[in-house]
Amino acid sequence: MSLVWLNGNLCEAAQAHVSLADRGLTLGDGLFETLRVQKGRVCHLDLHMQRLQHGGAVLGLSVPDAATVAQAAQALLQATDVQNGSARLTVTRGVAPRGLLPPQDGGPTVFMTVTAGQAKVSSVSLMTSQTIRRDEQSPLNRLKSLNYLPNILARQEAARAGCEEALLLNVQGRVAETTISTVVLQEGGEFFTPTVGEGALPGVARAVLLQAGMLREEPVSLARLKAAEGLYLINSLSVRQVRVFDGAFVRQSAAGLSRLCAVLDISLPA
Structure with missing residues (x-):
């Protein structure tokens, strides 16, 4: 027991x-x-x-x-x-x-x-939630409360659409996070993530990358996210590389994935 x-x-x-x-x-x-x-x-x-x-x-x-x-x-x-x-x-x-x-x-x-269990590296299909937004002004964005109903609703929405994860925009229509992960985009060999002021949870894996100098914080538009050279969803237990976003295939970067996993000390699949 x-x-x-x-x-x-x-x-x-x-x-x-x-x-x-x-x-x-x-x-x-x-x-x-x-x-x-x-x-x-x-x-x-x-x-x-x-x-x-x-x-x-x-x-x-x-x-x-x-x-x-x-x-x-x-x-x-x-x-x-x-x-x-x-x-x-x-x-x-x-x-x-x-x-x-x-x-x-x-x-x-x-x-x-x-x-x-083991920290996981995997690929994921992602869609933009049409029903849930993150209020970037809410103080609750910066803590992990027991009330996850908005995230649950967005995850159910994704499942109905045949996707494995939902992207949450803020009230202004910019990128905040997903239901359980920090969003990281790759551009020209550099990595970016939305600022906490955009409604993103200050995740621990996010903090590790920031402390290592691997990540830059900037407001991120939906169009910029879709044009990225690589798109990743990270948290304490996983790195997920987005393979499909809103029905379109996303470019993959084996080198980018390897760099993120190395800093987060998560082993790539054999």
Whole structure:
């Protein structure tokens, strides 16, 4: 039986209990982070914690510190013997009476789960969502909240159209991100991504590329995206190269893909 870490303790997943009155369940009031696990260790914990702490400040939600998260991950990975895969940390507002205003007392619910697997490199078909836009003015764009309904709707729209992923534009009609990934385009051997101010989530893989000097931030139009020499969707667990975009084939760059994977430390398929 699988194990989870819940409020400071390891327990069997089947025995883990979250109240039906938890605001994470009733209102989506909470945050999460999906962390890559490689060789038994969590990758880029500092970047994940920066985003989690920012999200906690925006929501007025108490989140665990880095030491607590590191200890939880270490205990859970050792107990499950997961060497490669992912760990998901979830923080909710906790149990509270009905109503939108959070209570002044009470504590958060914090839990972590792990899943075995490998970071993946693959190709994907992409379409521009016609129903969902990212509001570039919303403070929620810069955190990972438990409410993913707009992304879910866009992903369903893509599936109905026979595509594997949906591109989200902002209110101004410029590129923001996809439902689960940062958009990276290649031009003349350089890589670009929309700025956070365009509605893009400050992704961890994105931050790694920025820190390495591999990526430049600029507003990106839909036309520019379609003219790119290569188009990639990246997150902590994957690099996906777009092969078809809005029904048209996209140019492929083996060299560009290799450069991105090398910096992100993700192995190309044999």
